[in-house]
Amino acid sequence: MTETAEVPLIKASDIEKRYPNGTLGLKRASLSVALGEVVVIVGPSGSGKSTLLRTLNGLETITAGEITIDGHLLHERAADLRRLRTSVGMVFQQFNLFPHLSAIENLMLAPQKVLKLSAAEARARAEKLLAKVGLADKADVHPAQLSGGQQQRVAIARALAMQPKVMLFDEPTSALDPEMVGEVLEVMKQLASEGMTMCVVTHEMGFARAVADRVVFMDRGEIVCEAAPAGFFDAPTHERLKTFLRQVLKA
Amino acid sequence: MTSSQTSRRGWVWHALSLLILAAFCGSLYLASKRIDYTWRWSRLPQYLLSTGGEEIDAPFDGTVSIAADDKTLTITPLLGVGAAQTIPDIAVPLVADGEVVFRGNTLGKKPGISAGPLLIGLWLTLRISFVSLIFALVLGVLAGLGRVSHNPTARDVASFYVEIIRGTPLLVQLFIAYFFFAPTLHLSAFAAGVFGLSVFTGAYIAEIVRAGIQAVPKGQTEASQSLGLSGLQTLRHVVLPQAIQKILPPLAGQFINLIKDSSLVSVMALTDLTKAGREVVSSTFSPFEVWFTVALMYLILTGGLSLVVNRLEKRLARHD
Ligand SMILES: Nc1ncnc2c1ncn2[C@@H]1O[C@H](COP(=O)(O)OP(=O)(O)O)[C@@H](O)[C@H]1O
Ligand SMILES: [Mg+2]
Numbered sequence: 001m002t003e004t005a006e007v008p009l010i011k012a013s014d015i016e017k018r019y020p021n022g023t024l025g026l027k028r029a030s031l032s033v034a035l036g037e038v039v040v041i042v043g044p045s046g047s048g049k050s051t052l053l054r055t056l057n058g059l060e061t062i063t064a065g066e067i068t069i070d071g072h073l074l075h076e077r078a079a080d081l082r083r084l085r086t087s088v089g090m091v092f093q094q095f096n097l098f099p100h101l102s103a104i105e106n107l108m109l110a111p112q113k114v115l116k117l118s119a120a121e122a123r124a125r126a127e128k129l130l131a132k133v134g135l136a137d138k139a140d141v142h143p144a145q146l147s148g149g150q151q152q153r154v155a156i157a158r159a160l161a162m163q164p165k166v167m168l169f170d171e172p173t174s175a176l177d178p179e180m181v182g183e184v185l186e187v188m189k190q191l192a193s194e195g196m197t198m199c200v201v202t203h204e205m206g207f208a209r210a211v212a213d214r215v216v217f218m219d220r221g222e223i224v225c226e227a228a229p230a231g232f233f234d235a236p237t238h239e240r241l242k243t244f245l246r247q248v249l250k251a
Numbered sequence: 252m253t254s255s256q257t258s259r260r261g262w263v264w265h266a267l268s269l270l271i272l273a274a275f276c277g278s279l280y281l282a283s284k285r286i287d288y289t290w291r292w293s294r295l296p297q298y299l300l301s302t303g304g305e306e307i308d309a310p311f312d313g314t315v316s317i318a319a320d321d322k323t324l325t326i327t328p329l330l331g332v333g334a335a336q337t338i339p340d341i342a343v344p345l346v347a348d349g350e351v352v353f354r355g356n357t358l359g360k361k362p363g364i365s366a367g368p369l370l371i372g373l374w375l376t377l378r379i380s381f382v383s384l385i386f387a388l389v390l391g392v393l394a395g396l397g398r399v400s401h402n403p404t405a406r407d408v409a410s411f412y413v414e415i416i417r418g419t420p421l422l423v424q425l426f427i428a429y430f431f432f433a434p435t436l437h438l439s440a441f442a443a444g445v446f447g448l449s450v451f452t453g454a455y456i457a458e459i460v461r462a463g464i465q466a467v468p469k470g471q472t473e474a475s476q477s478l479g480l481s482g483l484q485t486l487r488h489v490v491l492p493q494a495i496q497k498i499l500p501p502l503a504g505q506f507i508n509l510i511k512d513s514s515l516v517s518v519m520a521l522t523d524l525t526k527a528g529r530e531v532v533s534s535t536f537s538p539f540e541v542w543f544t545v546a547l548m549y550l551i552l553t554g555g556l557s558l559v560v561n562r563l564e565k566r567l568a569r570h571d
Contacts, residue, residue, distance in 0.1 A: 057477055059473055059476065059477060078481070078482070082479050082480075082481060083479075085476065085477060085478070085479045086478075086479040088477070089477075090474075090477040092470060092473070092474060094470050096468075096470040096471060096473065096474035097474075098471065098474070098475075098489055098493075099493065100492045100493055100496075109478070109480075109488060109489075110475075110478035110479055110480060113480055113484050113488065114478065114479040114480060114484075155474075158478070159477075159478070162478060162479060
């Protein structure tokens with residue numbers, strides 16, 4: 001590995017998230033992600049995967065521990081948080097495209113308002129990204145007229161338009177009809193092959209096996225174990241992981 | 252019956268509706284017969300458009316002289332200060348040559364058609380509704396944003412405002428505006444009316460705005476923030492454009508309410524359409540004709556507004 005890999009791009013140390021209602025979403029979880037690394041997070045529903053991902057771009061505050069992104073502490077001060085967020089892209093299960101804007105306007109909004117790009121610059125960047133996810137011809141279409149798979153690809157392109165250093169995916173294919181899962185995973189594979197740093201929460205074990213550098217298993221708010229995909233799937237050591245894999249592979 | 256059958260025979264049903272309407276009007280007429288009411292619709296037009304001419308008032312205290320043509324009138328200031336003023340084309344002088352008049356006295360009438368009291372009242376109703384609408388919108392949007400703010404003080408103040416206003420009658424609020432705020436803040440009757448109406452309507456608009464904003468899914472805000480947009484940018488570019496579609500229909504209803512509620516300002520020495528109606532009734536003794544006419548005039552205002560809003564709504568809904 002190169003020297004830059006020694007300073008992790010994301011470093012979460014002993015973070016804890018207690019929700020206002022008292023639920024402990026995360027219990028002292030630690031995770032570091034190196035530049036260019038693809039980390040896949042798996043675990044049963046309610047195990048804290050979304051919570052972990054959301055703390056990494058400040059959508060949830062943490063109640064203990066600390067997070068650094070590219071060496072900067074993830075502050076709670078609004079201005080700092082905003083600056084750091086521009087280097088962390090997020091893709092949601094429900095796409096969350098802006099329904100009142102066309103596909104290309106979805107991509108252009110943040111670069112114009114946050115990075116202060118001119119309309120022409122933002123448009124050029126957006127066109128390139130739409131072409132990259134195979135939707136150049138849908139630029140002027142509104143989200144409601146796109147299929148789920150297409151919407152999620154636009155959402156990926158929208159996050160990429162901010163040129164983030166790392167991309168977070170929270171179950172990006174879980175809301176899709178089965179026949180559309182492939183097209184979204186394909187885009188993600190391509191991103192990974194280009195060296196994008198990625199954290200992916202998914203139930204797609206095939207994707208994890210093929211693309212991940214490291215697979216992390218979470219259960220009940222804890223990071224139980226992590227390993228390279230080969231060891232993770234073929235020689236699981238942890239009891240809880242074995243149970244989980246049995247259930248997932250049976251389904 | 253299927254819907255295609257209903258639409259093909261649509262005219263039959265509409266004819267039936269007309270019949271019911273006619274029966275209703277007929278029974279109103281019969282009801283008025285029973286109390287020996289004489290309908291005098293012919294008296295009404297002059298209260299809409301007056302052909303009696305426009306009254307000319309004396310601009311200052313002075314002595315009047317009437318020219319030989321009996322139409323041109325000159326008024327010379329009493330104490331010899333300032334220039335004399337000549338008023339041409341007075342059709343019906345109501346003062347005599349050499350008479351001393353005081354400011355505001357009626358000198359005579361100019362020929363021509365002018366707005367009658369009902370139209371003048373309608374104009375005041377329109378003006379006070381429109382000005383109140385602008386203030387109510389500003390107030391309502393601010394209070395609505397306050398209700399969904401993260402700042403507890405903003406939330407408290409906005410809730411306090413909304414609860415107080417929605418918990419008291421408009422008539423009482425207008426009395427307070429007129430008898431308390433008008434003298435203490437040196438407001439004219441019109442300003443006090445605008446004050447009362449916009450504070451009242453603003454509270455209802457605040458609730459509409461709050462509901463509209465809360466109807467925008469949380470994921471929209473999260474997506475926007477994860478892209479680095481600030482809270483204000485998120486509101487401006489993501490939340491409000493979506494909320495507006497949900498806000499518009501109830502907002503239109505609230506504007507229509509505002510026009511109707513404005514009739515209550517007739518208690519505040521303001522001659523709006525309703526007050527004008529009362530005055531015309533007392534000079535014509537034709538309450539039935541006057542109040543039906545006044546109702547129709549309100550209907551034209553509110554109906555027109557509904558039409559405009561329907562158009563706007565269709566245009567905004569294009570993308571769903
Ligand atoms: N906003 C919230 N308020 C309270 N509890 C929450 C909230 N979001 C998640 N939780 C709880 O935190 C735990 C972890 O949830 P989550 O991170 O969504 O799990 P996962 O994404 O692995 O399914 C669950 O017990 C869930 O009920
Ligand atoms: Mg989740």
